[in-house]
Structure formats: structure tokens, C-alpha cells
Amino acid sequence: MMRLLATTICAALVLGSCTKDNQTSEFRVGLVTPGSIADAAWNSGAFAGLQQIRDSLGVAVSHVEARTPAEQEEALRTYAAQGYSLVFGHGFEFQGSAERVSQQFPATIFVVTSGERVARNVSPLIFRLHEASYLAGMVAGGMSRTGTIAFVGGIELPPIKLAEDAWVAGARRMNPAIVPRSTYLNTFDDVAAGREAALALLQAGADMFHHNADQAALGTFQAVKESPAAFIFGANLDQSSLAPERVLGSAVIDLPRAFLTVAREAKAGGFVPKVESFGLRSGVIRYDPNPALLATVPAPLQAAVSAARDSIIAADTGATAARPAQ
Amino acid sequence: MDLLETFLTAAVRVATPLLLAALGETIAERAGVINLGIEGAMLAGALGAALGATAGGPLLGVAAATAAGLCISLLFAVVAVRFRANQIITGTAVTLAAVGLTGAIYRDAYGAEGVGLSLPTLGILPVPGLSRIPVLGEALFAQSALTYAAYLLVACCWWLLYRTSWGLGLRAAGEAAEHARASGVAVARVRMIAVLIGGALAGLAGASLVLAQVGTFAEKMTAGRGFIAIAIVVLGGWHPVRVALAALFFGAAMALQFLFQSFLLGVPYQLFLMLPYLLTLLVLAGAWGRTRAPGDLGRS
Numbered sequence: 001m002m003r004l005l006a007t008t009i010c011a012a013l014v015l016g017s018c019t020k021d022n023q024t025s026e027f028r029v030g031l032v033t034p035g036s037i038a039d040a041a042w043n044s045g046a047f048a049g050l051q052q053i054r055d056s057l058g059v060a061v062s063h064v065e066a067r068t069p070a071e072q073e074e075a076l077r078t079y080a081a082q083g084y085s086l087v088f089g090h091g092f093e094f095q096g097s098a099e100r101v102s103q104q105f106p107a108t109i110f111v112v113t114s115g116e117r118v119a120r121n122v123s124p125l126i127f128r129l130h131e132a133s134y135l136a137g138m139v140a141g142g143m144s145r146t147g148t149i150a151f152v153g154g155i156e157l158p159p160i161k162l163a164e165d166a167w168v169a170g171a172r173r174m175n176p177a178i179v180p181r182s183t184y185l186n187t188f189d190d191v192a193a194g195r196e197a198a199l200a201l202l203q204a205g206a207d208m209f210h211h212n213a214d215q216a217a218l219g220t221f222q223a224v225k226e227s228p229a230a231f232i233f234g235a236n237l238d239q240s241s242l243a244p245e246r247v248l249g250s251a252v253i254d255l256p257r258a259f260l261t262v263a264r265e266a267k268a269g270g271f272v273p274k275v276e277s278f279g280l281r282s283g284v285i286r287y288d289p290n291p292a293l294l295a296t297v298p299a300p301l302q303a304a305v306s307a308a309r310d311s312i313i314a315a316d317t318g319a320t321a322a323r324p325a326q
Numbered sequence: 327m328d329l330l331e332t333f334l335t336a337a338v339r340v341a342t343p344l345l346l347a348a349l350g351e352t353i354a355e356r357a358g359v360i361n362l363g364i365e366g367a368m369l370a371g372a373l374g375a376a377l378g379a380t381a382g383g384p385l386l387g388v389a390a391a392t393a394a395g396l397c398i399s400l401l402f403a404v405v406a407v408r409f410r411a412n413q414i415i416t417g418t419a420v421t422l423a424a425v426g427l428t429g430a431i432y433r434d435a436y437g438a439e440g441v442g443l444s445l446p447t448l449g450i451l452p453v454p455g456l457s458r459i460p461v462l463g464e465a466l467f468a469q470s471a472l473t474y475a476a477y478l479l480v481a482c483c484w485w486l487l488y489r490t491s492w493g494l495g496l497r498a499a500g501e502a503a504e505h506a507r508a509s510g511v512a513v514a515r516v517r518m519i520a521v522l523i524g525g526a527l528a529g530l531a532g533a534s535l536v537l538a539q540v541g542t543f544a545e546k547m548t549a550g551r552g553f554i555a556i557a558i559v560v561l562g563g564w565h566p567v568r569v570a571l572a573a574l575f576f577g578a579a580m581a582l583q584f585l586f587q588s589f590l591l592g593v594p595y596q597l598f599l600m601l602p603y604l605l606t607l608l609v610l611a612g613a614w615g616r617t618r619a620p621g622d623l624g625r626s
Contacts, residue, residue: 036429036544036545036546038429038432038433038436038437038544038545039544040442150588181588181591182587183584183587183588183595184587184595184599186599187549189544189545189546189547189549190547190549191540191542191543191544191547192340192343192535192539192540192547192549193549193584194540195539195540196336196339196340196580196581196584197584197587197588199332199336199584200332200336200581200584200585200587200588200589201584201588203329203332203585203588204588204589206588215544215545215547216544218442218540218542218544219540219542221442222444222540222541222542225444239442241442242442
């Protein structure tokens with residue numbers, strides 16, 4: 001068994017070094033996602049971004065899915081070894097592996113979506129999705145009849161925790177007595193867990209839901225759809241279509257727009273690794289209300305949300321919200 | 327519905343796919359075959375259920391799920407039983423293949439970006455009278471038809487294993503294949519059929535996940551339930567009735583973690599997430615030495 005494994009690794013190394021010799025100067029873009037691109041959220045947005053890069057810039061693109069840290073590092077390394085100019089590691093969890101791989105491949109630009117710091121040729125894209133989750137929380141706080149709101153998280157990664165905290169803060173602003181509840185599933189795949197968690201939260205009296213659990217949240221949407229007076233706010237993509245009568249709005253990251261911005265810069269040359277931080281001000285982060293349900297949101301509440309958005313944008317001086325390298 | 331009833335109902339609902347898969351695995355393991363491919367068969371069943379329900383409603387979904395589970399386990403049976411390849415490696419390969427295959431078929435059928443399918447589901451079917459029993463009635467008898475099917479299958483499996491001569495031959499094949507062969511049991515054939523029964527039940531488990539629980543399909547949505555079912559078989563000592571109790575116990579632990587997270591504020595949720603596994607360890611430690619695996623389990 002061990003011998004077989006060793007042989008395989010040697011073969012892979014040999015193959016890897018072969019492809020390294022075949023480097024072309026052609027601009028190619030690779031994307032590594034931590035989950036299925038059929039999640040109607042985080043990963044499908046990245047895939048849409050990759051397709052836009054292909055269509056708008058006319059460059060070759062490629063995508064792989066890698067779940068475990070070992071696979072993720074290997075996937076980044078494989079793209080770099082094949083001479084890809086720009087490689088996206090789609091998620092906070094790619095920061096460490098991108099930094100390690102980047103030492104060997106200085107010619108490749110690694111972009112870590114939702115990353116935390118610049119390191120050589122590694123650039124983080126920071127999405128301040130929590131600014132939009134804050135606005136969603138305001139709507140939820142203003143609309144909740146039971147006074148209890150719920151958040152369903154996948155794994156407690158820092159950006160997800162930030163979104164949860166902002167959602168609660170937004171709700172408290174409209175209703176200081178709001179009771180926030182949350183459940184973490186420890187998975188982004190388990191749809192049934194997403195539903196069971198929502199059913200338990202409904203039992204606890206929650207009537208406003210928000211999530212950041214990608215595919216697992218599909219079960220949360222199902223549970224909300226089945227209960228008469230509950231509403232949900234989507235995350236990452238405009239998810240109104242998942243339950244048109246129950247999604248009040250979505251905290252949206254316009255991933256295609258962000259990806260295209262970076263790829264265009266990289267293709268033009270002279271890309272300097274830097275923190276690219278997107279908030280409401282950039283238009284990449286938005287709170288998109290569901291037009292079909294907009295009439296159910298009282299006008300004063302809508303006005304308060306708009307005012308809050310404007311003040312967040314006004315306060316955004318362009319300074320980055322990135323945390324310093326540790 | 328009070329909290330206790332909510333909890334018990336959730337426990338039975340969550341336990342149903344685990345129970346179906348574990349029953350199937352019990353049959354296969356009693357025949358001497360450990361099939362790690364049931365995770366894959368369950369996933370194939372889930373996709374089959376989605377495709378079937380889209381095409382012709384929930385009943386067709388159930389049929390398609392069973393057929394899909396059967397197909398996947400046929401692959402395992404041919405390689406591991408007919409050609410006597412290593413069961414652990416074959417099962418793992420079958421599961422990995424099913425993960426890739428279901429993902430590809432799903433994206434092909436419903437589009438790469440995933441639409442968040444909303445499928446017609448099997449509704450709750452309360453049993454008149456029985457569902458009125460205080461406390462337990464709602465939990466046990468206000469479930470979907472697949473839960474009742476699982477109850478019946480527990481009895482069927484028990485009868486098959488302990489009250490038929492075919493079941494005797496099957497247990498002999500699992501305990502001591504050589505002796506069974508010497509006394510005229512067609513070991514390979516019995517094992518093949520046992521694996522197929524297991525696959526069909528795993529497919530049914532996938533159907534219950536999709537059609538009785540979530541009403542949607544997502545890639546890798548079984549999320550390790552097939553492997554949990556294998557642990558349940560061990561926990562239940564390879565006996566259908568005890569396996570059913572073990573599945574309920576697991577379902578309860580899984581349901582409890584979400585109720586605890588929703589109701590007990592301020593306690594680190596990680597404690598609740600490890601609850602099912604912690605409880606299993608405790609129960610296994612307690613049950614150690616009292617049960618024994620079939621003698622020829624895993625020997626090809």
C-alpha cells in the first residue's frame with residue numbers, strides 16, 4: 001500500500017515537472033473552489049466570475065473543486081506548475097496554502113477571495129459582506145413579529161462570524177430587544193442538517209432567517225418555505241428565486257464583477273499585490289431586496305435602511321479593513 | 327407541539343435514512359460482506375429520487391432511488407464478490423465514483439449553477455389512532471410513508487435472517503464461508519443477493535433524505551450518512567432490532583445538537599456538534615465484548 005502510494009507520488013512529481021517545462025506565455029486563469037459550483041451561492045458565483053473572465057477578456061480558464069486543505073494546496077500548485085498567470089483560491093481557507101505555494105511560483109498571481117493579508121504574490125480580495133448583512137439585519141429587526149431572529153452558519157470562518165455579528169447588530173438597531181439565535185452546522189454540504197437546524201430555530205420562535213452555509217442552506221430555505229410566517233435573507237448571490245415569496249432580500253457579493261476587475265488588471269500587466277477590499281461603496285457588495293416583497297416592508301424601514309447604507313458608504317474612505325499580517 | 331415532541335419527531339425523521347441504510351448493511355454484513363459503497367448507493371438513491379420525482383412525482387422517485395441504489399451496489403457486488411477484490415478498497419472506490427457520477431449527472435440535468443430544486447415530496451401521513459398516543463404517538467406515527475416502510479423492513483429483515491432457511495445459509499456464509507460452502511450454500515450467490523438488498527435499501531435511504539426530509543437535491547448531500555450507518559450496524563450488534571434502536575439513538579443525538587444550539591444560548595456549539603460521536607463512543611465502550619462481528623466479515 002505504502003509502496004503504491006510512493007510510486008504514485010513520484011509519478012505525479014515527474015508529471016508535474018514535465019508540465020512545468022511546457023509553460024506558455026499565454027494568459028490563463030485558474031479557479032479552485034472549496035465546494036460544488038452548483039450551490040447557488042458562494043461557489044457558483046465564483047464560477048460565473050470565471051466564465052465572465054473567459055468571455056470578456058477572451059482568455060483560457062479552468063476550474064477544479066478541492067475540499068480538503070491538502071487537495072486545495074495541490075490544486076493551486078498544479079495550476080501554478082502549468083504556468084497559469086492568475087489563480088483564484090476561492091475562500092479564506094486558501095490563505096495558508098497560497099502563501100506556501102507562492103514561494104515556489106513567483107510568476108503566478110494568487111488571489112485568495114476573502115483572504116486576510118498580502119504576502120509576496122498573494123493578494124487577498126476582501127468582501128465586506130457584513131455591511132450588507134447589517135442592512136438585512138435591519139430589515140429583519142424591523143419586520144420580526146416574534147422578536148427572535150436566526151442565523152445558520154456553515155463553518156465558523158472569520159468572514160461568516162463577521163456576517164452573523166453584523167446581522168445581529170443591524171437587527172438590534174431597529175429593535176434593541178431582539179433575541180438572536182444561531183446554529184453552526186460544521187458543514188457546507190449537508191442540506192438535511194440545514195433543514196433540521198432551521199426547524200429547531202423555528203421551534204425556538206425565530207421568524208427571520210439569514211445564512212452563510214452555501215449549499216447546506218438550501219435545506220434552510222426549504223424549511224422556511226414550509227412554515228407559514230417565516231422569512232429568509234439570502235447570502236452571496238441574489239437568492240430570491242429559491243423561495244420568491246419568502247426571501248425578503250439578499251446580501252450579495254457581485255463576484256463576477258470583482259473577479260473581472262482583478263483579472264483585467266492582471267492581464268494588463270503591472271499587477272501589484274495589494275489588499276482589494278470591496279464594500280457597499282464599490283457596488284460589489286449590495287443588499288438586494290426582493291422586488292416581489294418590497295411592498296411588505298414598511299416605507300419608514302426602507303428609508304432607514306437606505307440611510308444606513310448611505311452612511312456606511314460615506315464612512316468608507318477607501319481605507320482597507322484588512323487585518324495586519326500576523 | 328411541545329419541545330419533547332418536537333425532539334422525538336425530529337429524532338425519528340433524522341433516523342429514518344440511517345435506519346434504512348443500516349438495515350441493508352446488516353444483511354450484507356451478516357453474509358460476510360462489508361460494503362463501504364452504501365454511502366455512494368445512498369447518494370445515487372438521492373439523485374434517483376430527485377430525477378424520478380421531477381419526471382413523475384414522489385412515487386416514481388422512490389422507485390428510481392431504489393433502482394439507482396441497486397445499480398451502484400451491483401457494481402460493488404461484481405467486483406468484490408464475483409471477482410473477490412478487497413471489499414474495503416472496492417467500497418471506497420464505488421463511493422468516490424458515485425460522488426463524481428451523481429455530481430456530473432446532476433449538473434447535466436439541472437444546469438451547472440444549480441437552481442435549488444424544489445421537488446414534490448412525500449407528505450406526512452399520520453396513522454389514525456396511533457398518532458394520538460401521548461408523547462410518542464406523534465413522533466412514531468406522524469411521519470412519511472418511508473418511515474413506516476422502515477418499521478416493516480426491520481421486521482422483514484429479522485424474519486429473513488432468523489426464520490428462513492435462506493437466512494440461515496446467509497448467516498453461515500458470513501460466519502464461516504468454507505463450512506457453509508461444504509454444506510451446500512452457494513456462498514457467492516447469497517452474498518451477491520445480500521449486497522443487492524443492501525444497495526436497494528441504501529437507495530431507499532437516499533429517497534427518504536430527498537423526498538421525506540429536504541425536498542431538494544444537492545451534491546454530496548448524504549454527507550457521510552452511509553458511513554454512520556455502518557457504525558450503527560456495529561453499535562446494533564448486527565441484529566435488525568438492535569440496529570433499529572441504534573439508528574434511533576443516532577437520530578436523537580443528531581436532532582438534539584440542533585435543538586441544543588437553538589435553545590441553550592451561551593454554550594459553545596462545538597460541544598453539541600460532537601454529541602453524536604461522543605455518545606457513540608460511550609455506548610460502544612459500554613457494549614464492548616457483548617457483541618461479535620460475523621466470523622468471515624470482510625474476507626473475500
